[in-house]
Amino acid sequence: MQISKKEKEIVDKAINHWESKGLIDNQKAKELDETLEIKPFNWQSLAYYSFLFAVVSLLIAVISIFADKALLDLIDSLISTSYITKSITFLGLSALFFWLDYRYNLKKKRKKYSKEVFSFFGCIFLAIASGFISFLFGMEENPGTFILGLAILYFILAVIRKKELLWLFGITALVIAFGAITHNIGKENNLFVGMNFPMRYTIFGALILVATYFINKTDKLKPFVDPTYWSGLIIFFMALWFLTIFGNYNSYEKWLEIRQYYLWWYSLLLLLASFAAILIGIKKEDPLLKNIGMSFIFLNLYTRYFEYFWDELHKALFFGIIAVSFWLIGKKAEKIWDSSDG
Incomplete structure (x- = not known):
């Protein structure tokens, strides 16, 4: 049986534990170990x-x-x-x-x-x-x-x-x-049913995600569930992110007149959607949904930081905070990588 390095470590620990408790003998432990094979590099995914x-x-x-x-x-x-x-x-x-x-x-x-x-x-x-x-x-x-x-x-x-x-x-x-x-x-006022482009594409992305449910119910369309699903997720979250920046304004001039903190509730909506994506992704064991949720939480927070504190904060300190935060993320990723390589 082919398994990953991480899975091999877990199985090896289980076999050693069973052997130490006398549940299996040394010969059986070797036989079980010989049935395991580490998966080769996934060239197909690459x-x-x-x-x-x-x-x-x-x-x-x-x-x-x-x-x-x-x-x-x-x-x-x-x-x-x-x-x-x-x-x-x-x-x-x-x-x-x-x-x-x-x-x-x-x-x-x-x-x-x-x-x-x-x-x-x-x-x-x-x-x-x-x-x-x-x-x-x-x-x-x-x-x-x-x-x-x-x-x-x-x-x-x-x-x-x-x-x-x-x-x-x-x-x-x-x-x-x-x-x-x-x-x-809506070219007369650049609005369609009262919505600018970010707003209407947020709705459009949500509709594609809804369509995924019905596509999955149709046998001939089932092969297209995955591309429809991740396309809908990307469109929905990207449009919602743009909405947190530009709001539902129909002109550049009107957008310049407002302060960014007036759009705080769009940011809250993106944050709630991102957390919901993470929770549902964990519950459904959906890594794509979970990773998109995590990515847009970081993107949302950094965007808000840039909008609210760019003028008040020295640029060196701003980029220093970004550098430290990404260094910490990198260290955490490196630790996980090292532990998986054994």
């Missing part, structure tokens, strides 16, 4: 997170390009063809990469994460094609509905191909579509 960071980085790069109209105009001028030609070209490239993904998955049983490169570029080219199609229909000023359609298409492809990567593209497109649609509806 591969997963490496490819995940690569995908996220490339996705951010692509989103950054499409957020820059000047850069889009430059790309458009370099490719001096009609929007119809561009749309058909990139749709063809998208279809080609999705077909390569299908063929590659038939032939290769291993390389679980590297083979996702074909579906990744299929999604990217599909997004580019969708952008040119939106230009073709004159929807560049109001792209939210079009992006929503793209999100639905990603979700359908994810279910058909049973791929988390496609589902994550769907969630990303849904996040962008939500922002674009609500911005267009």
Whole structure:
């Protein structure tokens, strides 16, 4: 049986205790010890997170390009063809990469994460094609509905191909579509149903977490529970953190007029949500929820410290306190690491 180093130490102590109490003899203790094997380094997890960071980085790069109209105009001028030609070209490239993904998955049983490169570029080219199609229909000023359609298409492809990567593209497109649609509806006063962006994305993140419950009840959607769950957590807590900084104000000028301590109850809300995440994470044995709760407690406290005491406190003392606190955290982590290595 393969177990971790920490688990091996616990089992060894148990075996030694049983042997010292005469519950088992020396021969039996050796036999039990020989059945244990320390787990090798988890290369699969390293591969997963490496490819995940690569995908996220490339996705951010692509989103950054499409957020820059000047850069889009430059790309458009370099490719001096009609929007119809561009749309058909990139749709063809998208279809080609999705077909390569299908063929590659038939032939290769291993390389679980590297083979996702074909579906990744299929999604990217599909997004580019969708952008040119939106230009073709004159929807560049109001792209939210079009992006929503793209999100639905990603979700359908994810279910058909049973791929988390496609589902994550769907969630990303849904996040962008939500922002674009609500911005267009409330562009007169920059509020949507009385909510600015941090407030509405806090609600949006909570709705994604609620959706996770229903996704888990549907057999065809169960493979997508985890990416939906952690996406909802990140969106909810990040939006709530931004809410503690900017409040529910609809303009930069209005925000400058208020003092940060007026927003104390948003900070309290984030603190309560973080503690709740830790308690539920411990009770449910959910390390992701627990770690997010702990991370946002620290982020909340340091943000408030920066807001309330930056002007009153000497900068050297401020950064000195941060240095000492992180040194103490590091020492605690080092102690845990040393004890686990034996």
